[in-house]
Amino acid sequence: MTVLYTNIRELVTNDPANGDGDPLGIITDAALVVDGAKIAWIGRRAEAPDADDRISCADTSVIPGFVDSHTHLVFAGERSAEFAARMSGQPYGAGGIASTVAATRAADDATLLARVQLLTDELLRAGVTTFECKSGYGLTVEDEVRSLRIAKAVTDETTFLGAHVVPTEFRDDREAYIEMVSGPMLQACAPHARWVDVFCDRGAFDVDEARHILTAGMAAGLDARLHAGQLGPSAGIRLAVELGAASVDHCTYATDDDVEALAGAADTTVATLLPGAEFSTRARYPDGRRLVDAGATVALATDCNPGSSFTTSMPFCIAVAVRDMNFTPAQALWATTAGGAAALRRDDVGVLTVGRRADFVRLDAPSYVHLAYRPGVPLVRDVVTAGRHMAYPYQKVESRS
Numbered sequence: 001m002t003v004l005y006t007n008i009r010e011l012v013t014n015d016p017a018n019g020d021g022d023p024l025g026i027i028t029d030a031a032l033v034v035d036g037a038k039i040a041w042i043g044r045r046a047e048a049p050d051a052d053d054r055i056s057c058a059d060t061s062v063i064p065g066f067v068d069s070h071t072h073l074v075f076a077g078e079r080s081a082e083f084a085a086r087m088s089g090q091p092y093g094a095g096g097i098a099s100t101v102a103a104t105r106a107a108d109d110a111t112l113l114a115r116v117q118l119l120t121d122e123l124l125r126a127g128v129t130t131f132e133c134k135s136g137y138g139l140t141v142e143d144e145v146r147s148l149r150i151a152k153a154v155t156d157e158t159t160f161l162g163a164h165v166v167p168t169e170f171r172d173d174r175e176a177y178i179e180m181v182s183g184p185m186l187q188a189c190a191p192h193a194r195w196v197d198v199f200c201d202r203g204a205f206d207v208d209e210a211r212h213i214l215t216a217g218m219a220a221g222l223d224a225r226l227h228a229g230q231l232g233p234s235a236g237i238r239l240a241v242e243l244g245a246a247s248v249d250h251c252t253y254a255t256d257d258d259v260e261a262l263a264g265a266a267d268t269t270v271a272t273l274l275p276g277a278e279f280s281t282r283a284r285y286p287d288g289r290r291l292v293d294a295g296a297t298v299a300l301a302t303d304c305n306p307g308s309s310f311t312t313s314m315p316f317c318i319a320v321a322v323r324d325m326n327f328t329p330a331q332a333l334w335a336t337t338a339g340g341a342a343a344l345r346r347d348d349v350g351v352l353t354v355g356r357r358a359d360f361v362r363l364d365a366p367s368y369v370h371l372a373y374r375p376g377v378p379l380v381r382d383v384v385t386a387g388r389h390m391a392y393p394y395q396k397v398e399s400r401s
């Protein structure tokens with residue numbers, strides 16, 4: 001079954017071979033053909049082949065589905081009171097995670113799964129067609145395994161984050177916790193995870209501890225990613241580069257040496273910026289342009305979590321990145337699509353070319369620039385994921401012509 005999507009005013013492919021060699025690879029007056037789950041043809045509308053079915057995109061913009069490479073969706077409860085207190089002047093610290101840990105441990109599987117499915121729906125409605133999901137609110141062997149099982153129900157990109165914080169019951173013996181995370185907890189979780197991650201920052205884990213845990217995770221067959229440089233300058237960014245981690249996330253306080261290291265590792269380690277975290281903690285934003293100009297590979301992700309960034313909206317992240325992090329609209333769109341795919345080492349998503357997965361989004365706008373130009377406006381009209389056209393109760397799928 002083939003479907004022709006036509007009358008696309010502006011098609012962003014992220015394939016520089018298209019258009020004028022720009023990284024977004026824009027084709028104007030475009031069309032594409034989907035065959036099953038994959039893209040079978042892409043090009044100018046006038047040259048489009050016949051297909052079994054035909055959908056008009058009504059002269060709007062089509063972009064690759066967003067790839068959200070950093071979320072924490074498996075949790076119970078919420079922390080709006082903490083957010084309100086912070087907006088009244090209280091500082092953010094890693095300690096608030098403990099309240100979510102307590103709520104998550106107390107919740108049954110059905111409650112956790114229902115929450116994950118709700119957030120997955122939100123992501124999809126906002127145009128996210130691939131996402132990563134971390135554990136890290138269980139922090140016992142049993143609760144971490146359970147978190148990863150639940151994450152696995154909604155994505156293959158699951159990350160073991162037993163090293164999120166040291167839980168309260170290990171406050172006086174953090175070494176014992178680190179041995180558990182890199183020993184029995186890791187062994188129990190590895191079959192359910194693709195990635196291993198550590199929250200390497202003030203109040204969480206230091207660089208030596210992160211090295212120990214990531215190295216153990218890699219020995220267990222997981223690939224590394226790392227939270228570093230959110231709350232202050234950190235040697236964690238260079239640790240991620242040294243270990244060949246797929247991504248180092250936050251990088252808010254990256255130094256010139258860090259930027260140089262990330263540029264040198266552009267084919268291996270992506271710098272993933274998380275604007276929702278700075279927004280929700282009223283913290284300084286990192287300078288995205290500085291990383292892009294140096295030659296680093298840069299991604300943007302939501303960091304969806306109940307404490308420091310409770311958003312599932314990549315368009316929101318784009319708007320903030322453009323307004324406050326010196327990204328151009330084009331750089332921000334690339335970072336939320338092809339950049340996210342690079343951060344997950346995926347070569348089947350994030351770019352629209354023949355043979356890749358048919359994951360794309362039609363915007364209610366003539367250009368992708370509207371994602372930043374019209375902040376807060378729900379511009380995601382239709383979402384196609386692996387060739388399936390998703391329609392929502394409040395959105396009408398374009399009538400076929």
Ligand SMILES: [Zn+2]
Binds near residue numbers: 070072303305
């Ligand atoms: Zn995070």
